[in-house]
Amino acid sequence: MPKINQTIQTTPSFRVLSENQIEMIYSAALDVIQSTGARFHHEEALELFKNSEAVVTDGNLVRVPLSLVEKAIKCHPRKINLTGRTGKYKIKLEKDVVNFGTGSDLPFTYDRETGERRRTNYNDVVNAARIVDFLPNLDFFMSHGIVQDVPNPQVYDRHQFMAMLKGCTKPMVLTCVDGDGLKDLWKMASLFRGGEKEYRLEPLFVTYIEPISPLKNDKTAVEKLLFSAEKGIPCMYTPCPSSGATAPATMAGMLVQSLSETMMASVLTYLKNPGMPLIMGGVTTVLDMITTTYSYGAPELSLASAANTDISKWLGLPMFSTGGCTDSKVLDEQAAIESATSNFYAYLSGASLVHDVGYIDSGVNASLESLVMNDEIIGMIRQMGKGINTEDEYLALELIDKIGPGGEYLTSEHTLTHYKNWFQPRLQDRSDYETWVREGQKTMNDRIREETDRILKEHQPEPIDDKIQKELEQIIDAAEKRHSK
Amino acid sequence: MSEKLGKIADGLLHGKIDEVGELTQELINDGMDPEEILQKGLFAGMDVVGKKFRDCEMFIPEVLRSAKAMHAAMEKLRPVLSEESSSKAGTVIMVTVQGDLHDIGKNLAGMMMEGAGFNVIDMGIDRKTEDIVEMVKKEKPQILGLSALLTTTMPKMGEVINALKEAGIRDQVKVIVGGAPVTDDFAQEIGADAYAPNASIGTEKALELVKG
Structure with missing residues (x-):
């Protein structure tokens, strides 16, 4: 007979902030926007504010009445769907659906041949793209590195997007130089859908x-915001404060300030064209007070990001969080510890996009091996998130009775069915000592390196259609010409 | 009077901004040689701060409070220092190059340099190359600190150095560059005198460069 008054928890449940605490932070952020204000270095933005209920003083200091802020923040969609270029990979950005992906624009790459740190180039981004295209637990792609072997740094973004498209068919998060850059990226992406409305x-x-x-x-940030608002391009306004x-x-203070910064952007896009898909975010971390490094391995980063995710869920906005990154210069024990803990916390928090997976050297250096290691970590974490099913089949009362005291479960149908739901590591070693010695005493680092080699050698993403390829190149060539003048 | 010197050094260590300023003024009024106040009071105190910072006994917020105290003392002392002494604690111009609005690293380095006794002129952010050159002509600093966070604005640092050459004043100022994407190689490539991977190394390099 089924029971009544039951509560079933199908997954673990986790939060950092209570609803009252979220309300306190939100309320404080409204006060910041109304009393302190923010500066905008952009003429059109200042005009938009001046023609609204906002007050502009001291040239570019904008203060906004909270009634307008609250109107604006309610206008963004609660979810965003993204589809990769081929249609094979789709992700949903909404409350408690957690997608993992890389970060972007690292100036340096760990060179796999020489073991040295060097400037990131076009081919590095293609390789990172191919790795992410292959790895089953990475759901979206940011460029990992920043393409620097192009004639003009002012158009690097178009080349970078091309490198990303070449290697990866998953949905993406893109950086760009300015509004003009974003326009080109948007045109390039639209080619895969056959039109702007589509x-x-x-x-x-x-x-x-x-x-x-x-x-x-700054000017370029505002250009991008306004263009995104105009065209309804999903966009994230993600503060990077160093506590x-x-x-x-x-x-709490960092969260208040970050939320004010994001809500200011919300107001601006509302004034331009209400309803832009907005993602909250922030790499909310501490400045290390010995080294002055902006830390990517600090526990405070994870704590503040998870709290920020609680706020985002309360506001009904998707969240851009951070995990899988480290301050370590190489892929060592520190890298593994910091990657694992930050991924796990971000996953439990239920953030929509967890980025910066694979960052080493405090957000300066890119490692392909780190991506491969993190894929395994995320696989484990997702398993822990599955929770416990307590239906009859899972309580296994009949089976326990059938096997009885002193029996074995190895040969039962029940085991054959359910062991498949376990996490099977691809890279972690669980062998006995003798076997491990016989197979060459390989460390995790060895296995990660071999797997990275294998993926780079074997995995080729679905190529881009010739016609679209040409059109993409035309957009890039035109941008080069415009900027060479 | 020498007791007051000890108090200055101790006040610096504990970041007692007002006290250090007042004591410095008192010693000047007492007629002590400004050079002695600088060496035995201020530099002696900041040396201990530097050591404690390297040994991880003091952290950035404490060091910056000491730097503020140093700044307060130098405000009083600088007008009475001999030309030779004041060049040891010379002038630094700090600026973020055009197109870049990031300034936390530059500000931090500026504060640390004040702590080392430098007179720091902060030109702020997003400053045009020609404005920087004009300022160098006007203020004749010993050091020019250029900052950029973005790979897209980094080339502006090279542009500033070239503009200093064109203006014929490149050899009058030492240029230190810094910012997340900057490297030693890049600094050499654009002809800078030094590269500062962080604020405290920047300060050390500035001190080395003024010593010559």
């Missing part, structure tokens, strides 16, 4: 934009 139904990428904390918005330096040293 593209809006199935966007391929989210635009990455960041304010400069505290409370400053203690560009934000308060308290996590």
Whole structure:
């Protein structure tokens, strides 16, 4: 007989902030926007604010009445669907659906041949793209490195997107130089959907934009925001405060400031064209007070990001969080510890996009091996997130009775069915000592390197159609010509 | 009077901004040689701060409080220092190059340099190359610190150095460059005098460069 008054918890449940605490942070952020304000270094933005209920003083300091802020923040869609270029990979950005992916624009790459750190080039981005295209637990792609072997750094973004498209068929998050750059990337992406309106139904990428904390918005960031609002391009406005330096040293204070920065962007896009798909975010971490490094391995990064995710869920906005990254210069024990803990916390928090997987050297150096290691970590974490099923088949009462005291389960049908739901590591070693010695005493690092070699050798993503390839190149050539003048 | 010197050094260590400023003024009024105040009071105290920072006994927020105290003392001392002494604690111009609005690293380096006794002129962010050159002509600093966070704005640092050459004043100022994407190789490539991977190394390099 089925029971009544039952609560079943199908997955683990985790939160950092209570609803009352979220309300406190939100309320404080409204006060910041209304009393302190933010600076905008962009003429059209200032005009938009001046023609609204907002007040502009001191040239570019914008303060907004909270009634307008609250109107704006309610206008963004609660979910965003993204589809990769071929249609094979689709992700949903919504509450408690967690997608993992890389970060972007690392100036250096760990060279696999020489073991040295060197400047990232076009081919490095193609390789990172191919790795991410292959790895089953990475769901979206950011460029990992920044393409620097191009004639003009002002158009690097178009080349970088091309490198990304070449190697990867998953949905993406893109950085760009300015509004003009974003326009080109959007045109390039639209080619895969056959038109601008069609593209809006199935966007391929989210635009990455960041304010400069505290409370400053530069010209190029605003250009990108306004273009995204105009065209309905999904975009994230993601502060990167360093607690203690560009934000308060308290996590709550940093969250208040970050939320104000994001909500200011919400107001601006509302004034331009309400309804832009907006993703909240932030790499909310601490400035290490010995080295002055902006830390990618600090536990405070994970704590503040998870709290920020609680706020995002309360606001009904998808969240761009951080994990799988490290301050370590190489892929060592520190890298593994920091990657694993940050991924796990971000996963439990239920953030929509967890990025920066594979960052080493405090967000400066790119490692392909780190991507491969993190794929395994994320596989484990997703398993832990599955929770416990307590239906009759799973309680296995009949089976326990049938096998009885002193029996064995190895040969039962029940085992054959259910062991398949376990996590099977691809790279971790669980062999006995003798076997391990016989097979060459390989460390995790050895196995990661071999797997990375194998993927790079074997995995080829579905190629881009010739016609689209040509059209993509035309857009890039035109941009080069415009900028060479 | 020498007791007051000890108090200055101790005040610096504990970041007692007002006290250090007042004591410095008192010693000047007492007629002590400004060079002695600088060496035996201020530099002696900041040497201990530097050592404790290297040994991880003091952290950035404490070091910056000491730097503020140093700054307060130098405000009083600089007008009475001899030309030779004040060049040891010379002038630094700090600026973020055009197109870049990031400034936390530059500000931090500026504060650390004040702690080392430098007179720091902060030109702020997003400054045009020609404005920087004009400022160098006007203020004649010993050091010019250029900062950029973005790979897209980094080339502007080379542009500033070339503009200094064109203006014929390249050899009058030492240029230190810094920022996340900057490297030693890049610094050499664009003809900078030094590369600062962080604020405290930047300060050390600045001190080395003014010593010559």
